[in-house]
Each structure stands twice: as structure tokens, then as C-alpha cells.
Amino acid sequence: MTHLPFIAGAYAIALLIPAGYALAAARRLRVAKRRLAALEPRRRGFRQ
Amino acid sequence: MVPRVDAPTAIASPAPTIRPRPGRGLHRFANPGRFLRLSGALLPWLAAGGALLTAVGVVWGLFFAPADWQQGDAVRIMYVHVPAAWLASAGYLSLAVCSAVALVWRHPLADLAAAEISPVGAGFTAICLATGSLWGRPMWGAWWVWDARLTSVLVLFFLYLGHIALVRAFDNPERGYRAGAILALVGVVNLPIIKFSVDWWNTLHQPASISLFGAPTMYVSMLWPLLFTAFGYTLIFAALVVARTRAAVMERRIRALLMSKAERSGAPGA
Numbered sequence: 480m481t482h483l484p485f486i487a488g489a490y491a492i493a494l495l496i497p498a499g500y501a502l503a504a505a506r507r508l509r510v511a512k513r514r515l516a517a518l519e520p521r522r523r524g525f526r527q
Numbered sequence: 528m529v530p531r532v533d534a535p536t537a538i539a540s541p542a543p544t545i546r547p548r549p550g551r552g553l554h555r556f557a558n559p560g561r562f563l564r565l566s567g568a569l570l571p572w573l574a575a576g577g578a579l580l581t582a583v584g585v586v587w588g589l590f591f592a593p594a595d596w597q598q599g600d601a602v603r604i605m606y607v608h609v610p611a612a613w614l615a616s617a618g619y620l621s622l623a624v625c626s627a628v629a630l631v632w633r634h635p636l637a638d639l640a641a642a643e644i645s646p647v648g649a650g651f652t653a654i655c656l657a658t659g660s661l662w663g664r665p666m667w668g669a670w671w672v673w674d675a676r677l678t679s680v681l682v683l684f685f686l687y688l689g690h691i692a693l694v695r696a697f698d699n700p701e702r703g704y705r706a707g708a709i710l711a712l713v714g715v716v717n718l719p720i721i722k723f724s725v726d727w728w729n730t731l732h733q734p735a736s737i738s739l740f741g742a743p744t745m746y747v748s749m750l751w752p753l754l755f756t757a758f759g760y761t762l763i764f765a766a767l768v769v770a771r772t773r774a775a776v777m778e779r780r781i782r783a784l785l786m787s788k789a790e791r792s793g794a795p796g797a
Contacts, residue, residue, distance in 0.1 A: 481599035482665045489658040490585065493607035496650050497763050501574070504770040511777035518784045 559776045562636055566769045573769060577762030584755030592752050602749070604662040610757040611654040614764050615683060616718055618648030621768075622690065623715045626708035636772070638704035639779070641711060642694045643771035647764060649687035655680060667731060675724035676732035679717060686714040 480486065588606030595602035622644045629637035659677065660670045671677065694707035725734045736745045737753075745753075 481594070482601040485661045485665050486589075486600060486603050489604040489607060489661040490589065492657045492661075493611065493654050494585070496654050497760075497767070500647060500650055500767050501763075501770075504767055504774065507774040508770055508777075511774045511781065514781050515777050515784075518781060518788075 559636075559780060563773060563776060566773050570766060570769050570773070573762050573766035577759050577764075577766055579759070580755050581759030581763060584752045584757075584759055587752035587755060592749050593746070595749075598666060601662055601665050604658055605749075606752050606756050608655060608658040608662060609753060610760040611651050611658060612680070613757060614760055615648060615652040615655050615680065616721055617761075618644060618651060618764060619683060619686070619711075619714065619718060622648060622711050626711040629704060630708050630712075636776070638708065639775045640768065640772050641690075641708060642704065643775055644768050645687050645690040645694070645707075645711075647767045647771065649684060649691060651760070651764060652680065652684040652687055656684060672731055674731045675728040676721065676730050679721045679724050682717055683714075683721060686710070686717060690714075 584606060588603050592603065592606070594600045622641050625637045625641035625644060628634045629641060656677075659680075663672070664670050690707050690710055693710055694703045697703040697706070724730060725732055737750070
């Protein structure tokens with residue numbers, strides 16, 4: 480395969496950046512759910 | 528600091544407020560609980576579909592699509608560069624639409640969505656710029672040229688960064704959302720410049736190979752993996768925005784609950 484380092488670099492960037500965003504979003508959601516559950520454990524109208 | 532008033536709190540407020548008619552138009556989705564239920568059902572499908580389509584497109588583009596007769600295997604960078612470029616522009620358009628909805632109709636979720644679109648859009652614009660640079664070095668002999676297309680996409684990246692900074696620059700979130708919305712709407716002028724830069728100026732960047740109304744000028748064995756990664760990236764973009772907006776809705780609710788708890792306990796400064 481020609482230009483392999485450039486191709487590998489491009490695909491690494493293209494996959495790692497969305498993966499990083501996904502991990503950060505999942506962590507943020509998990510923390511928010513836990514905090515919300517601690518603040519209003521019995522509320523049913525605001526289900527996640 | 529005055530917290531933003533959520534729909535359930537607004538109903539309990541004694542002050543006269545203009546409330547949307549229930550069950551009509553976009554305001555059906557203004558209820559945070561309803562948004563969380565709908566988005567919670569949608570999110571796994573968006574994420575799984577995006578990951579699957581992107582994986583198929585990447586494997587197809589890397590290992591099965593043919594090399595270009597001029598560019599060699601460097602053409603494979605196109606399968607991630609072009610979808611990232613499309614999403615950079617489409618993401619900004621969605622940011623502008625959310626900003627307009629927030630400014631005109633005061634939709635309570637539109638400003639939250641706009642604030643969550645801009646970091647994701649900036650990420651995809653960064654992918655576009657970085658992968659384009661990695662393609663340009665072996666093909667043009669330069670990591671960067673001040674070409675009209677490249678420069679206008681760089682301006683788009685700065686618009687995203689400006690929106691991210693502006694939204695978070697005020698103590699009162701409402702003012703930040705409003706300032707960000709105005710910036711987003713002004714920045715829309717850059718989108719046609721990006722799109723038509725290769726036609727209006729004599730650029731090093733090649734013109735579009737795919738258009739909405741004409742036949743593609745690329746071979747079909749290269750077109751399919753590109754479409755797979757494009758649809759996959761689109762679903763991933765949507766999944767990221769939905770997940771971040773869900774988290775933002777919950778965080779706003781947490782802030783409101785903490786404020787009311789502090790007011791009830793008579794804490795100073797509450």
C-alpha cells in the first residue's frame with residue numbers, strides 16, 4: 480500500500496476523535512443520571 | 528444568577544408567562560421528560576447504526592476499494608475526509624437552525640442542543656482539516672496551502688470555537704445562548720463560501736465529485752464505501768449530539784433542584 484503512514488494517520492484521527500467524544504458523552508450521561516437519581520429518587524415524571 | 532426555568536417549574540410559577548400550547552408543533556418536544564424518553568429510545572439505534580455503517584465503510588475503503596490511478600492508495604483518505612467535511616458544514620447548518628429556533632420561538636431545548644452541537648461540529652471539522660492535510664502532503668507536497676476551500680473551512684473551525692467560547696463566557700447562561708445564537712446565524716454566510724469556493728476561485732482543491740442533481744463523477748466501487756462512511760458518520764454525529772443534549776438536560780435539572788434546595792434551606796446567596 481502506497482503512502483501508508485499518511486493513510487494510517489488519517490484513519491487513526493478519523494476514528495479516535497469520534498471515539499473520544501463518545502466516551503466523554505457516555506461518562507457525562509452516567510454522572511448526570513447518578514446525580515439526578517440521588518436528588519430526586521422518587522420522581523416518575525422525569526424519567527431518563 | 529437566575530436559573531433557566533424548565534417547563535414543569537413554569538407551570539407552578541405564579542408570574543404570568545407565555546406558554547406554548549401543549550401538543551402543538553415543536554413545543555411538543557419542549558418537555559424535558561418527553562425529550563429524555565424519546566432520545567433514550569433513539570440513542571442506541573443511532574449509535575449502533577452509525578458504528579456499523581462506519582465500520583463497513585472504513586473496511587471497504589481501506590481493503591476492498593480500488594486504488595486511484597493517479598493518487599495511488601492515498602485516495603483512501605477520501606473515505607474519512609469527505610464525510611467529515613460534509614458533516615462539518617451540515618453540523619454548522621443544524622447549529623444555525625437550532626439557534627434560529629431558540630431565538631424566534633424560544634424553544635427551551637434548542638439553545639441546549641446548539642450548545643452541544645458546536646463541540647461535536649468542531650471535532651468533525653478538525654478531522655476534516657487534519658485528514659486533508661495528511662492527504663495534501665503526499666499529493667500536493669504541502670501540509671497546508673492558503674487555498675479558498677481550505678481557508679474557508681478553517682474559518683468554519685474558528686466559528687465553532689468562537690461559539691463554544693461565547694456560550695460559556697457569561698454568568699447568565701441565557702445571555703451566552705443568545706450571543707452564541709447570533710454568532711451562529713452570522714456565520715452561516717460562510718457555508719455557501721465553502722461550497723462554491725472551488726467554483727468561484729481558481730483553487731488547488733478539486734471540485735465536488737458528487738452533487739445532489741448530477742451523476743457522480745467517481746467510479747461506483749469508490750462511491751459505495753464513501754456513502755457508507757458518510758451515513759455512518761452522520762448517525763454518529765447525531766448520536767453524539769443527542770447524548771450530549773440528554774446530559775445537558777439532566778444537568779440543568781440538577782442545577783434547578785440544587786437551587787430550590789438551597790432556597791428552601793435559606794442558604795446565603797441562594
